[in-house]
Amino acid sequence: MTTKKQTPPTQDFSKYVRWFWIVFSGAILFVILIFLLASWGAFGEMPDHTVLENPKTNLAAEIISSDGKTIGKFYLNDNRTPISYEDLPKHLVDALIATEDARFQSHSGIDAIGTLRAVVKLGGGGGASTISQQLAKQLFHGEGSKNIVERMLQKVKEWIIAIRLERQYTKEEIIAQYFNIYDFGNNADGIRSAARIYFGKEPKDLDLKESAMLVGMFKNSSLYNPRPNRNPIGVRNRRNVVLAQMYKYDFIDEKVKDSLQKTDLDLNYNPESHREGIATYFRTYLDGFMKDWIKNNPKPDGSKWNLYNDGLKIYTTIDSRMQQYAENAVEQHMARLQKEFFNQNTPERNATAPFLDLNNDEIESLMNRSMRQSERWRHMKYDLKKSDAEIKASFQKPTEMTVFAYVKGKPSEIDTIMKPMDSMRYYKSFLRTGMMSMDPQTGHVKAWVGGVNYRHFQYDMVKQGKRQVGSTFKPFVYTTAIDQLHYSPCDEFPDTPFCIEKNKFGNPEDWCPQNSDGKYGGIRTLKNALANSVNTVTARLMDKVGPKTVIDLVKKLGIDSNIPEVPSIALGTADISVYEMVGAYAAFANKGVYTKPVMVTTIEDKNGTVLYQFKPETRDVVGEETAYVTVKLLEGVTQYGSGARLRRTGEPYGVYKEIITGYPYAFTNPIAGKTGTTQNQSDGWFMGMVPNLVTGVWVGAEDRAAHFRTITYGQGAAMALPIWGLYMKSCYKDETLNVSTGNFDVPKELSINVDCSGNSEGERMEDAKEKVEEELDFG
Structure with a gap:
């Protein structure tokens, strides 16, 4: 009997298929739900349309010079100044796309290919974050938690924000935002700060290899930081990877890649901080100015502006070129002057040094x-x-410390x-200095140097510090006499001992000033007397006009410092700032009109809306004729007096050779000026003017007890005048500045005689000039 073989029953897979689709669909729905919940803010706040349109970033206030250069910024944590896509060089954008997101132009915020590759290779094939996702991460939620669930949720939020950003902005705007938001280290927040700090230039001026280095930092700005001596090999290797990526995606050819990969980094490291860079003392003044302005000028909604976060643009009168020339002049002269001061104040030469x-x-x-x-x-x-x-x-x-020194x-x-x-x-023991330069017609301050080194000497000697002005005060006495008594530079006075009697002008006792050299010279014209800083003639003028009249004049000239109403002020016993002195002298060059010094012209918000516009403050102080006559008197100082060395064409000899730098100055154009030296050589001054630029310089130590022993080095002509000479040489060399070499304007109606060649003045002036040159040669 044969048995029939049974056929096994057919297995039913339908339920497995059904469950597969249920699980698959459930997973899809779960992912969709996760995305929906995330977009609704269930896993943390998400930026809405308004926030996406105006993402909150801290923007530094930018200080802009009159020639359009950024000379500094105000910031606390973020030194960021945004720029537009148009200001980015093409090779910088190409480097970013080639390295960070090759399919940037074709995706809509999420790179599906890159994401799939990252999933399949578990991240081993490279990251999948697009530039849009990285921007989302930078703008709205940072690094997040290391917890895997939270990291996944963070990634979901990145995707959602990236897609929204792509809808909100153009590709170009996303690129610009990403460059602007990234922290490149060393206070280099954003591409503009990075370009300035690491290469000393604007982003638009970056070359290809510089762009490649900066883009390489996006991987890790701490690890690949190009700060000197940090990680030069690693930074160079990373830069070369960027160049290789640019070649891979056909942005550059192989020849360019190979040649640039062999080059050095060629950094030009320029750290940006409040204590470094150009115009540090001026920026400190400006910080106070801005805080006062903010206190009195709220936003339209009543809240206060934030100097460090709101991206204000502050347009100043400082000319970056002239500021650099001024700082160079100070550095060059003060190093040599300090060397001589140390030489004279060794313990062997001076037991109480300094x-x-x-x-x-x-x-x-x-x-x-x-x-x-x-x-x-x-x-x-x-x-x-x-x-x-x-x-x-x-x-x-x-204690271990770092101190200032000239090396x-x-x-x-x-x-x-x-x-x-x-x-x-x-x-x-260090000598300090203060220097300010100003256009007398507009009042625009062009240069401001408040000391030799802001990091170590933070007290500003332009506006904060006030010191005895010495003989630089004498022109105010002469101007008063010209204005009140119609004196001419050619009028003659005896150079003989003279006293203002007790009780006159409230004087407690007889005041009998002596000439600085103890000598007297018969009869002198006013021009000769001022050129040689003769004290007795100045005292005679003070006796005729009185201290109150002189004080009334200087107050109108913008000098607010306290000046006692006593005759001795004629010789410069009052303490006055460089800022005040420059403003006062400028009125002489401006035909008798005082113009208040201006440092800030305009303040704008980050969108360019004007918030402040300066209004000139001027007033007539003396007539045009009086101002011109004063200028002619001051020209005599640089022709025949203590300022005549500005016109010398030969090299100096003797003791001055080591400290008077920049010789020969050999100026041939009209210069009005006045030196000033105080008692015991504690303070040296020089005030110098040409028709469109007035500059004042002071030099001295913190304590008046620290000074040169003799007048050879301790006079204004040796301490302060060389800084003026060096500065003006640089200004004249730069023809773009248009600093005047012409004559001061002559008034249409001039009734006072200013030409003294008809009397014995010329002979006496030549004798004075020879005396100055003899002192210069032999000390």
Whole structure:
């Protein structure tokens, strides 16, 4: 009997297929739900249409010079100044796309191919983030958590925001935003700061290899930071990877790639901070100006502007070229002058160095007073709550510190170990300076140098500091006499001992000034007397016009400092700032019209809306004729007096050769000026004018007890005048500045005689000039 083989029953797979589709559809729906929940904000706040349109980023306030250069910024954490896509060079954009997102132009925020590759290879084939996703991450939620679930949710939010960004902005706008938002390290927030800090140029001026280096930093700006001596090999290798990517995607050819990969980085590192860069002292003044302006000028909604975050644009009168020339002149002269000061104040030559005319008890009192006024004392006393005894002890404890020094003629820093008290004395041995340059017609301040090094000497000697002005005050006495009594430069006065009697003008006792050299010279014209800074003639003029009349004049000339109503002010005993003196002298060059110095012309918000526009402040002080006669008197100073060395064509000899830099100045154009030297050579001044530029320079130490022993080095002509000469040489060399070489304008109606050639003046002036040249040659 045969048995029939049974056929196994057919297996039913339909339920598995059904479950597959259920799970698959459920997964799809779950993903859709996750995306919907994320877009609705279920996993954290998501930016809406308004926020996407105006993403919140901190924008630094930008300080812009009159010639259109950015000379500094105000910021706390973000040194960011946005630029538009049009300001990005093409090769910079190409480098970014080739390296970060090759399909950027074809996707809509998410690169499907890249995402699939990343999933299949579990991230081993490279990241899948598009530029749009990276921008979303930078703008709205940062790095996030390391928790895998939160990281996945973060990625979902990135995708949603990236898609929204693509709908909101053009591809070009996304590229520009990404370059503007990225932190390149070292205060280089955004591409503009990065280009300026690492290469000293604007983004549009970057070359191909520079662009490649900056794009290479997008991978990791800390690891691939090009700061000097940080990681040069790694940075160069990363730059070469970018160049290889550009070749891979046909942005450059192989020859260009190979040649650029062999080159060095060629950094031009220019750190941007509040203590570095150009015009540091001016920027400190501007910080105070802006805070005052913000206090009195709220936003339309009543809230306050934020100087550090709102992206204000501050247009100033400073000319970046003239500012650089001024800083160069200060650096060049002060290094040499300081060298001579140290040479004269060695312990062997001066047991109380750097002080003169003080005994040890007086020096101890001065140093103790300075100690109590120091920032170290304030910090320990009020922040650390230390006792006076503990603080004093700390000043005698050797401490590691970095101090200022001139190294090979350049401002520098050296690391050392020194007692804080010794470091205070060390810093008191350095000569300081203040310099300001201004257009007398507009009042626009073109250059402002408040000291030799802002990092170590932060007290501004242009506007904050006030020092005795010496003989630079004398022209105010002469101007008063010309205005009140119609004197001519050719009028003659006896150069003989003279006293203003007791009780006259409230004088408590007879005032009998002597000439600085103790000599007297018979009869002198006013022109000769001012050129040679003759004290007796100035005293005679003060006797005729009185101190109150002179003070009334200088107040109208913008000098607000306290000036006592006594005859001795004629010789410059009052403390006045460089800022005030330049503004006052400028009125002489501006035909008797005082124009208040201007530093800020316009303030705009980040969108270019004008928030502030300056209004000139002017007033008539003296007539055009009086101003012109004063100018002619001041021209005599640079023709025959202490300023005649500006016209010297030969090299200096003797002691001056080491400190008077930039010789020969050999100026041949009209220059009106006045030197000033105070008692004991504590302060040296020079005020110099040409028709469209007035510049004042002061040089001295922090304490008046630190000074040159003799007039040879301690006079304004040796301390301050060389800075003016160096600065003006540079200004004249730069023909784009159009600094005047012509004559001062002559009034249409001139009734006062200014030509003294008809009397014995010419012979006496030539004698004075020869005397100056003799002093210059032999010291």
